Amino acid sequence: MSDLLVIGAGLSGLMAAYTAVKAGLSVNVVAKGLGSMHWSAATIDVLGYSPAQPETAVKRPLEQIPALIKANPQHPYALLTNEHIAQALAAFVALSKDVGVPYGGAANPGDNLLLPSPAGAARPAYLAPKGQLAGDLSRSEPMLIVGFEGLRDFFPELIAENLNKLGYSARAAFLPLKLATNRRDFTNVQLAQGMDSKEQRALLGPALKKLLRPGERIGLPAILGIKAHATVLAELERETGAPVFEIPTLPPSVPGVRLYTALRSYLQNLGVNLTAGMEVIHASAVAPNGTPGSIQWVESATSSRPLKLLADKFLLATGGILGGGFNSEMNGRVWETIFDLPLTVPQNRADWFQVRFISPEGHPVFSGGVTVNKAFQPTAGEQPIYGNLWAAGNLLGHCDTIQERSMEGIAIATGVAAAQALSS
Amino acid sequence: MFTESWHSVGPTLDECIKCNICTSYCPVSAVTDLFPGPKYVGPQAQRFRENGQPQSPDHSVDYCSGCRVCNEVCPTGVKIAEINARARAQIVAEEGIPLRNRLLGRNETLGKVGSVAPALANFSLHNSFSRVMAEKVMGIAREAPLPHWSTTGTFGDWFKKTQSVRLKSDKKVVYYHGCATMYYEPFVGKAAVAVFEHNGYEVLVPPQNCCGLPLLSNGEFGAAEGYHQNNINKLLVYAQAGLDIVGTSTSCTLTLKEEAPELLDMHSENVHAITMATWDIFEWLRERHGLGELKTDFSEMNMVLPYHAPCQYRAHRIGKPARDILVLIPGIDLRESQARCCGIAGTYGYKKEKYQIAMDVGAELFNFVADQGEAVEMTACDSETCRWQLEHGTDLPSRHPIEILAAAYGLYDLDKRDLVNR
Structure with a gap:
């Protein structure tokens, strides 16, 4: 039994766990396996490309967000003010120093870094581990x-x-x-x-x-x-x-492993139990007429009977299609695996992808996801579906974090904000 | 034709996205070039093992210790350790099994034979001449931490002898002791019985036999199936009566629950009934605590206790129930190990060619214990072979958490490893 159970151990889940435990909640984290951070370059991408100009790298991401929101009012960043986003990023930078994996940004504050990728491309990123900073292509050496x-x-x-x-x-x-x-x-x-x-x-x-x-x-x-x-x-x-800098390699990514390992042990010292290898397979909910439902417990698969995981509040941070929070069938059906939350993913397989594999517009299947209200509670219409369920990170719909290069920015900003909303 | 377990294990390899997280966390491939890592010998090599390929491509799969770190960290749910276990069984089926592995797989027989004259057996096994010979002739590492037979009788002897004073109650539980408690460490069983009875449960110890895990991990699937079937026959009536079957050995309970049925294609209703009735003892105690039924009349313990959750908990997928209960005891400063594995992995570290690998894997744990300072007098771990390895690697005594819990109830002496006479 804990105040909060976070499902998912990616960046959004861990930032949410950190925010909640700092707010005085008892927190447990369960995850199916170790995921997203191990696959990532471990840079914090806030906004690298704007859907309006998909071929031009964004220079100053926070300044670009208002235009992004104007074009797409349902974007997850639209649930937050620019100030919230900046504060969440600052909280991450402070935490990165505390856990011993310090992050920094461009020499000119507010600019995106431009870092060499393992293919020799120039990759926009807002924050990067200290060991990647000297690779910034705005430097002249x-x-x-x-x-x-x-x-x-x-x-x-x-x-x-x-x-x-x-x-x-x-x-x-x-x-x-x-x-x-x-x-x-x-x-x-x-x-x-x-x-x-x-x-x-x-x-x-x-x-x-x-x-x-x-x-x-x-x-x-x-x-x-x-x-x-x-x-x-x-x-x-x-x-x-x-000056020496690292270029992230193909997975498993060492900078990602460093960040995950440091965050995990820091959280464990704060009393957060993080258990991997536990796949949540079922949720037990009650839904009295006319009011939002309530999650009583969730169950994870074991070697025998399912294990009941009890908590007052639940935060879903299992990632989208890539993170394994959604599953799909050949016929085009896509569903959220634990609570079967409504998704904005096109339910017709022909509508999943653009014609071109590497498409600058991004593929529609990746911009589908869970819709939440301003308190980060999954909703159907206006009403939260469950009174004690929140969601954050890459499973949120209405944006293509791959095309935008906004994955970590959204993970951090929404993870922090969801945890603040549920702690208040 | 594909068997049922091919369907539960085999297709998971299609989920592999080649991310190599498993290889990055594998404690064995971290210390030796002899094991290229879970991805290579598991989902990758498996492609060449299917559909009547003449022979498996790669014998390095035998260096998988079965610790299941790979399964735990895999983000897509590939059953890597099970793929490896089946591949090893295929090699055994094709090429036969060395005498040593045949012997190490027969824990129960060894236990029974040694217990006829335990002092003599201990002397015969644990003198340096025998150990050198065992290494030369059989390939059992001379330094490996082999157990000692109990010289004060088996657990079964004790339980029979004390029948008249055992608690009778409407609340009953079946105790599965396993071979180690029966022949080497009867005190673990005594502590478990004391804890059950303290909480108002009458303990039943019906006839039972080895769970078969040592056979499974040495690739002797045929013999293991016989063992599991015997246990089903002996325990089914209790499961059908709605009684919980609770064990102190995390590996035995895992085998009864999932390992034997899954690896051996045993999927009958009766097998499933045993799966669903079986509990790890701390899983069971945690459930009682959740229901408000566990007594918490603990005395203050005043100890710094490094605790290592054994690898089998990873496969149980029930978190760390012993930790969840031990932290309730006042005065225990529990230091939770994050080490991946102690190295021994059942009988793996007993083998001459794997002994050093096991010690190198265990170094992470031994160093963790050493870092906990001078106040540490003992360590704790739920699995017997892990405790023996921990003692071997740290020179500190190691106890089953149930011994610690029994001591906290004032029922057990942790130094003498015996019940307190009251």
Whole structure:
């Protein structure tokens, strides 16, 4: 029994849990598995592209939001004032420092960063982990992109060449794999764990220094330590005398693992029990005539009988189609898996996608989701469906967070706001 | 033809999105190149194992310890550990099983044989000459923390002997003790009986046999099926009478609930009845507490207690019920381990070629215990082989949480590991 049960352990669920526990509630978090943060570059994207101009990167996202809302009054950001959004982002930045994974933004406050992607594209992001900041393409130093021979999924030549095509000065170089690991087989997370050891990384700084030309900054795959990340970064900058930045790799993403791990253990120290591997499969609700219903408990699957999870209040943060909060059938039916909340997803499969796979307008299926009121309670018409249910994050409808590059901004802003609404 | 369990396990591999979260969290592949990781030997290699392929592609699946961290972290619900267990069974079916694994799978037989003359058995097994020979001849690691037979009689002996003083009540519960409590650690069973009786329950201990898990994890599915069927035959009448079957070994209860039925394609109504009647003891106690029925007349304990939830809880998918109850006891400063696995994984760490891997995996836990400071006098864990590994890796005694709970009720002496005579 707790005051609040958060379902989902992505960024919105954890920010909501943090906000609620700080407001004095007892909070538990359950999740089917570990998800979204492990797949993400761990940047905080607030608004990268506006649907009105899908091919031009947004320069100052918070200033662009009013126009976005005007064009789309049901957008999740429209449930909040710009001040709320800015406060939630500031709360995240403060929390990131407290948990030991500090975030920062562009040199000119309010601007989006423009960070090199693993394909060498320029990616707008509002906040990024400290270790990615020196990659900002608004800086002028030429880039030395360094990979390791035989490392899967990181190709310095591709990155440098594409950056050159975009007009940024970059060149590629390789180091022997043994400077990163002695393992025969590995994931990027294991490489990063290896870098926590001083012996493993001892030769890396000097080798980088040899490759370096004066005035350059160094871009490396995001494997620079997990627990000792701050130390590794500082060491390399000291030993090379150059700014060093990480470029996120394909999943599993080390910056995402760092953020998730740090948030989780911080929350656990605040008394939040976070349990993964528990899939909520059923909700028991009562709905007296004429009033909103009430969730009595939810049930998760176990090795035997379902487990009843009791709480006064429930917050749904299971993500949308990508996060697993929705399921779908071949015939086009899409549904929310726990409460069967009404969704705005097109229920005809032919309407899910644009003709082009990489479509600048985004695909309609990704902008469908749950509709909530200003208190972040799922609604049918005006009325909340359940008096003690709130929802936040990527399952909210009326926006395409992939096309907009607004996923983390919405996760943080709505996660914080929903938790504030239910705590008040 | 695909079997029923192919349908419950196999198709989940189609859910794999190759994100490699499992490999990133796998404690075994973190410490050895011999195990490339859950994604590779599980959903990926499985593609080559199907539809009459002559042989499975890759023997490294034998280095899966079955800890199920992969299942827990998988965002899409792939049953990776089960895919691996079935792949190992296929290798055993094709190539046979080494004598050592055959022996390690027969916990119950070993328990029975040793208990005929436990002092002699302990001496015969636990002297350095025997251990060197066992390593050379059989491949059982000489340092591995093998258990000691009880020299004060089995749990069954004690329960029979004390029948006249056992509580009689309308409220009854069936106790599933498992092999470790029966032959090696009867005191765990005594503590459980004391806790049940303290809460007003009469304890029934019907005939039962090994749950079969050591056979399952060594790939001997045929023999395991016989064990499970015997348990169904012996316990069904109690389940049908509506009695809860409660166990102190997290691995036995998991096997009765889900592991045996799922891996062995046993899906009859009777098998399901046992699944639904079986409880882990702390899961059961937590349920009683939720209903306001658990006595909380605890005495102050005054201890710093590092607690490690065993991997089997991950597969039970019931959270950490022992933690949820232990935190109710005044004076226990419970330090919850976040370590992924102690390393031993049942019989895995007993094997010569896997002993060091098990110790390297366990280092995360051993270091956590060491970090808790000088005040720590013992650790706690629900699973017997994990406790033996914890003692081996930390040089501190380890107790089942039910021993701690019985002590908090004033019924049990944690040092002597025996009931307090009152």
